[in-house]
Amino acid sequence: MGTDRHLTAVPDDGGAAAGEATSGVPTAEALASFLRHLAGRRGRSGRITSPETVRSYTSALPTAFAGIVHLGELAGGGRERLHTNIRTAWGSKAPATFNAKRAAVGSALAYFGAQGWLDDPAAVLAGLTREHQPKPDDTRVRDRARIDRLIADKRRPLDDRTLWSMLYATAARAEEVLRLNIEDLDRANRRARTIRKGGKADELLYDVRTARMLGQLLGRRTTGPIFLSARVAADDGTVLARDVDPASRRRRMTYRTAERHLDTATGGWDPHDLRHSRLTHAGEDGATEADLMNLSGHEDRRTLQRYLKPSKEGTHRRLDDLDNQRRNWTPTADELDARMTGRGND
Structure with a gap:
């Protein structure tokens, strides 16, 4: 697998609302880099990530990050947009589905942090808590x-x-x-x-x-x-x-x-x-x-x-088997011998 080219931040163009940064690595390029990393990563079992997992992430992440052009936006209004996107897409789904999509986003954010493209990945999902998953029925x-x-x-x-x-x-x-x-x-x-x-x-x-x-x-x-x-x-x-x-x-x-x-x-x-x-x-x-x-x-x-x-x-x-065994109990030879010789009455 080829190495990723170095992604550089986009400078502030002065067009953002007050207090909201627009500088940062382009989100689409960052997601593409993460998916390449995911596709070649080996898990604890030693096997490379399955194609099914890569397809699932490839489907979910563009939906979650829709409208967020640069990662720098996640320090401001982009964070709320991300939360809204996740809730809108999967908030009505089963808890396991919601939690899986949230985890996919968390993995991408952690990767962005490891690359130095995001200062505090954990803070981005703060407030968007996991749904309670009931125990297996x-x-x-x-x-x-x-x-x-x-x-x-x-x-x-x-x-x-x-x-x-x-x-x-x-x-x-x-x-x-x-x-x-x-x-x-x-x-x-x-x-x-x-x-x-x-x-x-x-x-x-x-x-x-x-x-x-x-x-x-x-x-x-x-x-x-x-x-x-x-x-x-x-x-x-x-x-x-x-x-x-x-x-x-x-x-x-x-x-x-x-x-x-x-x-x-x-x-x-x-x-x-x-x-x-x-x-x-x-x-x-x-x-x-x-x-x-x-x-x-x-x-x-x-x-x-x-x-x-x-x-x-x-x-x-x-x-039921135990009950049947108890009802069908029969004495041993020693017990029968004791009865026949009268020793069972001692």
Whole structure:
């Protein structure tokens, strides 16, 4: 990667309102420099920033810094403009979304400070506090029997049921499954090659039920996306060839479509519920942390802790097993011998 050219401050042209500086590095050039830095940066895992993260920052930062021509403006009215931009764009979104966009802006500001282009990066976001994020909802662990009924419900399209089966079996993120092509499948070993969050290549592991449903879904198809929407792509080059089934011209299913279909079928579930449920159920059944990491693609054990907490369903099932064992208690040979010889009455 090439080095950035040195960015110089723009001198005050005397046209600013009283008390507001206009000098500073041009914001667009500073953002471009930060994004180049981000794209080549290695995280704690040693891997370069994923393309998904770079795209997310590339989308968010111009919105946040809109109307701020030079970084010097952030010492005055530009700071309030930045806050307003962030609140307007993401204030009505989920707390996690708002906090993620705010963090992206904070990372850019910290970079500007490290370059000497901004005197006090922390002060720029002062007053724009993080939104409270509620703790994960344990009700997202769905009942095993209901998941099985959902997947087996032949009133639902085979495309949807196969997707739900694979999402549950692999405990993968929906994006990791929806991007799969038929060529990515190792059907003999029930595995599928995908790209995890963060850009890591990995294999998804799926079960026999999913393998059978994939066989029914794919038929004689040998190339193209596995999961297709009902929409047919126009032959005008607006959709990438890799996202179109060459025979039917149907487009790859999008996350929004998958989310809507699951919500309609269940009255409120989303694709992550299947991932959450699978990991929790596997933990209840005795899977080790290493097993869960292999299954889910997590690289930090700390992120698995909420999946190792048993669900109400799991606790109830184990308590029923204990009750059944107690009701079915039988005496040992020594106890029977004591009864037969009368020693049990001493």
